[in-house]
Amino acid sequence: MPLFNIKCNNGTTISVEAELTCKVLDFKELISPKVDVPxxxxxxxYSGKVLKDPETLESYNLKEGHTVHMVKGAAAAPAAPASAPMPTPTPTVPGMPVPAAANPMANPMANPMANPMANP
Structure with a gap:
């Protein structure tokens, strides 16, 4: 069985035996416990190419004694929980002032009835 070197991004190198007819996914599962990466x-x-899971090692012309580089990718993102839909904002026309009723706290002194101490 051919022997391959796996060089991890932390600098460690391990040796693994695998058949050239082995699929890349099976090869990953074989080295997973040794590199502690799922x-x-x-x-x-290998040779500047990212190895695809369904392909075999021989499809990449991998030879005994050659080195394959392994980097740890991002973990699979968990499924986003269903949430309430966001309300759609009311469209506004650029340049148009927003009516005071839309924001009654914008200027509380603008209404003379709101301030009984105001001098008419």
């Missing part, structure tokens, strides 16, 4: 988070790079 197969789903591994990105394997």
């Amino acid at each position: 197969a789903a988070q591994q990105r394997l790079i």
Whole structure:
């Protein structure tokens, strides 16, 4: 069985035996316990190419003794919980003033009835 080197992004290198007919996903699962990175988070790079899970090692012309680089990818994002839809804002026409009734606290002194101490 051919022996391959796996170089991790933290600088460590491990050796792994695998058949060239092995699929990349199976290869990731094989090295997962040794590099302490789940197969789903591994990105394997060989000869400047990211190895695709359904392909075999031999499809990338990988040879015994060659080095495959492994970097840890982002974890799969959890599904977003369903939330209430956001209300759509009322469209405004640019340049048009907003009516005072839309924001009664904008100027509380503008209404003379609101201030009985005002001198008419």
